[in-house]
Amino acid sequence: MLQDLAAAGSHPLADTAARYVGLLPLLPLAGFLVNGALSLMPAYKAGPADPSTAGHGHEASAHAGDARAGDAHAVTHGDEHGAVGDDHHVVARHKYAGVASVVGPLVLALSFGLAVMIWLAMAGAGEMTTPYVQTFFDWMVTGDLKISWAFQLDQLSMIMVLVITGVGTLIHIFSIGYMRDDPGYPRFFAYLNLFVAFMLVLVLGASYLVLFVGWEGVGLCSYLLIGFWFSEKANADAGKKAFIVNRIGDFGFLIAMFLLFANLGTLDFTSVAAAAPTLGYNSALVTTICLFFFLGCAGKSAQLPLYVWLPDAMAGPTPVSALIHAATMVTAGVYLIARSGVLFAMSPTACITVAVVGTLTALFAATIGLKQWDIKKVLAYSTISQLGYMFMGVGTGAYAAGMFHLITHAFFKALLFLGSGSVIYAMHAAYHHTGSHEDAQDMRNMGGLRKYMPVTFVLMWIATLAIAGVPPFSGFFSKDGILSAVFARAQHGALSEATWLGMPGSAVLYALYGLGLVTAFLTAIYMTRMMLYTFHGPNRTGEAEQAHLHEAPWSMTGPLVVLGVLSAVGGWLNLPVAIPLGPIGVLEKWLEPVVGAATVAVGGAVGEEVTNTEYGLIGAAVAIAILGIVVAVVKLRPAALVPKRDATPSHGFEQVLEDKYYVDEVYDDTIIKPLVSGSRNILWTGIDRGIIDSLFVNGSAVLARGVGWVGSQLQSGETGAYAWAIAIGALAVLGAFTFR
Amino acid sequence: MNTLLYTFHFYLFGLISIASAVAFVTRKSPVAAALWLVNTMFCLSALYVMLDAQFIGAVQVLVYAGAIMVVFLFVVMLLNLGQASDVTDMRGLGGRLTAGLVGLAMLAELFALSRIKFPRLTGAMGDHANVVNPISAPLFHEYLLPFEVTSVVLLVAVVGAVVLAKRGPGAS
Amino acid sequence: MIAEALFFSAVLFTIGVVGVLTRRNAIIIFMCVELMLNAVNLSFIALSRLHGSANGQVFVLFVMTIAAAEAAVGLAIIISIFRHHKSVDLRNINLLKG
Known part of the structure; x- marks a missing residue:
């Protein structure tokens, strides 16, 4: 401990704000404790305290994941109407909502302020080549295993901390308005604070094990928040699904950690990085470790084939979808690969696998997004698709590009989710006023909202243009960075010379680039479709409801504005050489001490000079994006849409897309049903009830009863019998001595 | 002798x-x-x-x-x-035979156990003039506490015998 | 003479055991127990003689004391049982059954 401190003392960050790095997660944790305590107190001045019996007498609760949940909700909603009437706001609001609305966002704001101070210190410290590691205490010391609870500050974790606390603060502020009337208001902030605390542990941990604590913690919070309105079975099931699917990924993460420890004897990032070359370049071992890590990433970051939980996770409140399932937690996988860049750089096979899976996920999810009607489902599939892009980037060793897309995606996807939250808020309020039970999340029930929600409309268009990749919005730069990196890797570098499943790496990467362009095209189409159906064309909400459609309060639009600005200008963080509108590659230079070596190892040194190819690539990307938007505007007819209740089922491939390729059904038939029936028939009926219950449990009971019966027969109470027993016992004892 | x-x-x-x-x-x-x-x-x-x-x-x-x-x-x-008494207080033939078998077996085992070569007795033990001395010395020194305890046992036995043999208040 | 004394002791003890097992009269059984105690006393005396130590004789004294106490209590019990059953037949003594 003393040695660690002494070592830290020589670090340029030692005497700066960085020494308070431990406070970063502690602040949200304190918020969690306060809000958690509040949520345990009696909630109402009158009426039942349990939200599950109180019903969901408020707008936000109707944001159930899909149509089924929406239907289920309608029932409880109807009951609530009878009981509460129009004065529902007063009854449903939590007694301590005021305290929670201060504490929840405040701890995040403080955390963000501290993060900014540390960032300023780090920026002022000049060239920082080694991470600042602060050890708090020895966590586990057994034999060769010594795990310290230590935090590591370097350029990579700094970026993540800024994104988490910054976007997190905005989303917390948004939640004040959005969740205002929820009976579980302090509980919501408690979970959200806890999530941020764990997320910070995840990105600050100095070893894989500390990272894993955060990794599991955010999984727990994700589960809790997806099932926040747990009284509806669909929501609780969605939470369980997320949790269970993530276990598969965590299994991979654990195996990878075991392999690392077995072979290197350490789990600290710095020691692993130092010892990694002993694993052997492109050896089967390092590839195995990397692929198991990637399995963990695929679970957490919703990649093929473990992506199925993320669309269902939209059952949670919309701010949760924005914070956890778009901006931060799901990007943990990208962070993990960037963090493990040293390992991945040693295994071109694993790198290409990551890139291929990411690209296929991006394409696959984008096609599904084309035909979704639920506004949050569109965004969910869009998130999966964008995560695929990030993996495409980090898979090809373009760590800076991947992280860049992570940041811009956090901006524009959080904006999109919060914007959709505003829309749903307005829709639900309108339906609530008229007592209608229509689905507030179905785009077929929207349309023409531009007129009613102008601020949200403009901001969401900014985000849409950003995600579609239209310059000069942020998404254009980050997506272009990834695509051009893939193209560059295909031309030269370690990956182009490697072979993947017998195919030349160069050909694979060219194919990935092509698929990436196709995905960009589809992205532009489905996002434009969403905007057209939501904000343009005639309004389909209903005559009576139109009067009640209005913009959300300023506490909700305020964060949207900030995110809108960031989405618009975020691209300046990392301008490509070809577009010298300001300082070039700020983020890339910033991350260079952390991932620079790995980037060079995978992709080779990239020249500074701008080639015509690069201009061509940029032109192609822009053309594709604009083409997608144009196609969507030309082909789609918002005016021809009918509200959900009048809609006719679609046919052919459209239906396949609308039903998400039936992946859930296939998983259900191939994995879940055999597992359940096997558990029921073999494990439960056969082994548990047949062998364990009847043989072991009942058998030992029968044995004990039999022995007891024999014993009770011996206790006849007849003195003569006892005399005989004593005599025979004495005989036996003597015999034992005799025949010893 | x-x-x-x-x-x-x-x-x-x-x-x-x-x-x-x-x-x-x-x-x-x-x-x-x-x-x-x-x-x-x-x-x-x-x-x-x-x-x-x-x-x-x-x-x-x-x-x-x-x-x-x-x-x-x-x-x-x-x-x-x-x-x-009118009814015999002896067990039946089976009981007696079994008891005899048990007794024989016990005897056999005892003999088997005591098949140790004991030395022939040589001379006499202690002082013939005083036969109480050799036993009273250990009884009142080494075994004083057990000696006292047995007196308590005797007292308890006397009290118990009186209580048990006394006609209870409900007895005729 | 030690071996002979131990032989007599074993035979007497076994006779006592057989008596306990075959009789049903509680008083006779009691006397059989006394016989077994006497057999043990004989062993004590013989072994005391063998070792040339009087400690065995001290134990015989203790055994006698306990036997006296036991006789007092046991006979009192038999008397109260007789009052109840008008018999000392062992078959009537089954109060130990819970």
Whole structure:
């Protein structure tokens, strides 16, 4: 401990704000404790305290994941109407909502302020080549295993901390308005604070094990928040699904950690990085470790084939979808690969696998997004698709590009989710006023909202243009960075010379680039479709409801504005050489001490000079994006849409897309049903009830009863019998001595 | 001491004691049984004396044959059990055979256990002039506490006997 | 003479055991127990003689004391049982059955 401190003392960050790095997660944790305590107190001045019996007498609760949940909700909603009437706001609001609305966002704001101070210190410290590691205490010391609870500050974790606390603060502020009337208001902030605390542990941990604590913690919070309105079975099931699917990924993460420890004897990032070359370049071992890590990433970051939980996770409140399932937690996988860049750089096979899976996920999810009607489902599939892009980037060793897309995606996807939250808020309020039970999340029930929600409309268009990749919005730069990196890797570098499943790496990467362009095209189409159906064309909400459609309060639009600005200008963080509108590659230079070596190892040194190819690539990307938007505007007819209740089922491939390729059904038939029936028939009926219950449990009971019966027969109470027993016992004892 | 005479008497008393014991267990009348037992105890007393435990031999006659067995006889007569009862108090043939088998087996095991070569007795033990001294010294020094405790046991036994034998308030 | 004394002791003890097992009269059984105690006393005396130590005789004294106490209590019990059953037949004594 003393040695660690002494070592830290020589670090340029030692005497700066960085020494308070431990406070970063502690602040949200304190918020969690306060809000958690509040949520345990009696909630109402009158009426039942349990939200599950109180019903969901408020707008936000109707944001159930899909149509089924929406239907289920309608029932409880109807009951609530009878009981509460129009004065529902007063009854449903939590007694301590005021305290929670201060504490929840405040701890995040403080955390963000501290993060900014540390960032300023780090920026002022000049060239920082080694991470600042602060050890708090020895966590586990057994034999060769010594795990310290230590935090590591370097350029990579700094970026993540800024994104988490910054976007997190905005989303917390948004939640004040959005969740205002929820009976579980302090509980919501408690979970959200806890999530941020764990997320910070995840990105600050100095070893894989500390990272894993955060990794599991955010999984727990994700589960809790997806099932926040747990009284509806669909929501609780969605939470369980997320949790269970993530276990598969965590299994991979654990195996990878075991392999690392077995072979290197350490789990600290710095020691692993130092010892990694002993694993052997492109050896089967390092590839195995990397692929198991990637399995963990695929679970957490919703990649093929473990992506199925993320669309269902939209059952949670919309701010949760924005914070956890778009901006931060799901990007943990990208962070993990960037963090493990040293390992991945040693295994071109694993790198290409990551890139291929990411690209296929991006394409696959984008096609599904084309035909979704639920506004949050569109965004969910869009998130999966964008995560695929990030993996495409980090898979090809373009760590800076991947992280860049992570940041811009956090901006524009959080904006999109919060914007959709505003829309749903307005829709639900309108339906609530008229007592209608229509689905507030179905785009077929929207349309023409531009007129009613102008601020949200403009901001969401900014985000849409950003995600579609239209310059000069942020998404254009980050997506272009990834695509051009893939193209560059295909031309030269370690990956182009490697072979993947017998195919030349160069050909694979060219194919990935092509698929990436196709995905960009589809992205532009489905996002434009969403905007057209939501904000343009005639309004389909209903005559009576139109009067009640209005913009959300300023506490909700305020964060949207900030995110809108960031989405618009975020691209300046990392301008490509070809577009010298300001300082070039700020983020890339910033991350260079952390991932620079790995980037060079995978992709080779990239020249500074701008080639015509690069201009061509940029032109192609822009053309594709604009083409997608144009196609969507030309082909789609918002005016021809009918509200959900009048809609006719679609046919052919459209239906396949609308039903998400039936992946859930296939998983259900191939994995879940055999597992359940096997558990029921073999494990439960056969082994548990047949062998364990009847043989072991009942058998030992029968044995004990039999022995007891024999014993009770011996206790006849007849003195003569006892005399005989004593005599025979004495005989036996003597015999034992005799025949010893 | 005449060794032959000594041996003769030793066997004599031993065999008489065994014969008396056999007679004791086979008598139906409790009074006859008790008297045969008294005879056994007298023979044992003689054996004690021949084994240089003269004090114990005397106590055996006084306490066992004189006191304890008299109490037995007293109880037998008090309860008027002098005659053999109508139903035999002997077990059936099966029970007796099994008991005999158990006894034989026990005897066999005891013999098997005691097949140790004991040295022939040489000389006498202690001082013949004072037969109480060798036993009183350890009894009042080494075994003083157990000695006192047995007195407490006797007291408790007396109290218990009184309580048990007393007619209860509900008894007729 | 030690071996002979131990032989007599074993035979007397076994006779006592057989008596306990075959009789049903509680008083006779009691006397059989006394016989077994006497057999043990004989062993004590013989072994005391063998070792040339009086400690065995001290134990015989203790055994006699306990036998006296036992006789007092046991006979009192038999008397109270007789009052209840008008018999000392062992078959009537089954109060130990819970």
